[in-house]
Amino acid sequence: xxxxxxxxxxxxxxxxxxxxxxxxxxxxxxxxxxxxxxxxxxxxxxxxxxxxxxxxxxxxxxxxxxxxxxxxxxxxxxxxxxxxxxxxxxxxxxxxxxxxxxxxxxxxxxxxxxxxxxxxxxxxxxxxxxxxxxxxxxxxxxxxxxxxxxxxxxxxxxxxxxxxxxxxxxxxxxxxxxxxxxxxxxxxxxxxxxxxxxxxx
Amino acid sequence: xxxxxxxxxxxxxxxxxxxxxxxxxxxxxxxxxxxxxxxxxxxxxxxxxxxxxxxxxxxxxxxxxxxxxxxxxxxxxxxxxxxxxxxxxxxxxxxxxxxxxxxxxxxxxxxxxxxxxxxxxxxxxxxxxxxxxxxxxxxxxxxxxxxxxxxxxxxxxxxxxxxxxxxxxxxxxxxxxxxxxxxxxxxxxxxxxxxxxxxxxxxxxxxxxxxxxxxxxxxxxxxxxxxxxxxxxxxxxxxxxxxxxxxxxx
Ligand SMILES: C[S@@+](CC[C@H](N)C(=O)[O-])C[C@H]1O[C@@H](n2cnc3c(N)ncnc32)[C@H](O)[C@@H]1O
Numbered sequence: 001x002x003x004x005x006x007x008x009x010x011x012x013x014x015x016x017x018x019x020x021x022x023x024x025x026x027x028x029x030x031x032x033x034x035x036x037x038x039x040x041x042x043x044x045x046x047x048x049x050x051x052x053x054x055x056x057x058x059x060x061x062x063x064x065x066x067x068x069x070x071x072x073x074x075x076x077x078x079x080x081x082x083x084x085x086x087x088x089x090x091x092x093x094x095x096x097x098x099x100x101x102x103x104x105x106x107x108x109x110x111x112x113x114x115x116x117x118x119x120x121x122x123x124x125x126x127x128x129x130x131x132x133x134x135x136x137x138x139x140x141x142x143x144x145x146x147x148x149x150x151x152x153x154x155x156x157x158x159x160x161x162x163x164x165x166x167x168x169x170x171x172x173x174x175x176x177x178x179x180x181x182x183x184x185x186x187x188x189x190x191x192x193x194x195x196x197x198x199x200x201x
Numbered sequence: 202x203x204x205x206x207x208x209x210x211x212x213x214x215x216x217x218x219x220x221x222x223x224x225x226x227x228x229x230x231x232x233x234x235x236x237x238x239x240x241x242x243x244x245x246x247x248x249x250x251x252x253x254x255x256x257x258x259x260x261x262x263x264x265x266x267x268x269x270x271x272x273x274x275x276x277x278x279x280x281x282x283x284x285x286x287x288x289x290x291x292x293x294x295x296x297x298x299x300x301x302x303x304x305x306x307x308x309x310x311x312x313x314x315x316x317x318x319x320x321x322x323x324x325x326x327x328x329x330x331x332x333x334x335x336x337x338x339x340x341x342x343x344x345x346x347x348x349x350x351x352x353x354x355x356x357x358x359x360x361x362x363x364x365x366x367x368x369x370x371x372x373x374x375x376x377x378x379x380x381x382x383x384x385x386x387x388x389x390x391x392x393x394x395x396x397x398x399x400x401x402x403x404x405x406x407x408x409x410x411x412x413x414x415x416x417x418x419x420x421x422x423x424x425x426x427x428x429x430x431x432x433x434x435x436x437x438x439x440x441x442x443x444x445x446x447x448x449x450x451x
Contacts, residue, residue, distance in 0.1 A: 021428070101255075102254055114224055116215060118228060119226075138225070139225065
């Protein structure tokens with residue numbers, strides 16, 4: 001279950017689960033800090049994310065930090081990461097969460113993990129690379145009808161000189177081909193030049 | 202498409218399923234597995250999937266880390282060799298030109314250019330791959346020095362296990378042996394000498410700077426080996442430390 005806890009006068013989300021390295025614990029709950037996780041930043045910025053008991057496809061799992069929080073809430077989390085060093089840590093994190101399934105693969109080629117990933121309620125993506133929209137589009141078939149997509153856009157991944165707002169719009173446009181785009185939420189002040197596009201299948 | 206559980210219920214099955222692939226689609230795989238009688242319940246399905254994906258991912262990641270490490274080590278040794286060859290050829294060609302005013306064998310000039318191209322490409326490869334293998338070490342040392350340290354230690358694992366006093370003198374083995382024989386003072390630094398924080402620190406404080414740098418590099422190597430995420434604060438801490446050391450003199 002997700003809770004909200006007060007830390008230094010701010011309200012942050014928190015989850016119940018085995019503690020990982022150097023995170024804060026308040027009242028027995030793991031503080032999900034909006035500066036350490038874009039999903040937490042989105043939650044603090046009032047993005048509704050029905051993670052509880054959901055089946056989640058998580059693209060760009062990194063070292064497993066955010067996936068660990070998601071796995072505290074969800075029924076099943078499929079976390080895809082393609083860089084060996086963070087993936088190594090993600091596998092260790094997955095060992096502490098029995099519904100976190102680590103997948104060492106390139107999210108640009110979802111056919112590789114198609115025999116393992118089931119229908120999901122939520123597609124969450126934080127890959128911070130060129131062609132971010134394309135990755136989400138390729139993985140859209142895993143999402144059930146009415147399922148939700150959260151696509152983190154890093155403006156500078158696409159083009160260092162472009163205006164962030166223009167980049168967000170471009171990504172949202174492309175997502176519009178396969179999703180119903182709901183809105184784009186800027187993640188400042190927690191992350192500069194980052195936004196999350198919220199969409200529905 | 203054949204779902205993973207129709208190939209078995211362990212990591213081998215998951216690996217075979219990855220190799221085979223399939224069409225992405227929204228399918229209730231736990232339901233299907235239960236219907237086919239492979240598992241009694243959805244919970245059993247998830248338990249088996251967890252064990253299988255963790256093991257399969259671990260195998261593949263370990264393989265990839267291993268390959269990445271070999272690539273980086275071989276590339277940096279090749280880079281050193283190419284640099285030596287280039288220096289040698291340059292010296293020969295300079296002598297030749299000094300004596301006769303020209304170098305009448307065109308292929309020599311071309312060979313030199315090819316060496317240079319090979320060197321630049323090898324360096325580019327190191328700059329791309331080392332941060333993937335060791336993001337924090339690369340961030341602090343720069344990719345080429347990071348790769349040299351990994352190569353001298355014989356691997357990231359080995360580097361992460363070394364005390365920082367050993368990291369400090371990696372590459373100065375000859376000087377270390379002379380010292381151990383009683384013929385020389387202990388070396389203050391090995392290859393980390395090429396780092397601006399050592400080279401550009403005044404001679405008086407260079408030993409302290411080398412010790413501080415080696416300390417942070419050791420931590421960075423451990424984070425890379427055991428955690429894997431990039432922690433920019435390590436570089437900030439090092440910057441501060443060096444500033445303090447340099448502030449002591451003058
Ligand atoms: C910003 S990090 C994710 C951090 C993570 N979401 C967290 O908060 O803990 C982006 C990650 O996406 C990964 N990535 C980028 N492109 C990818 C791809 N095509 N397939 C899989 N992973 C990818 C990168 O290696 C990196 O680890």
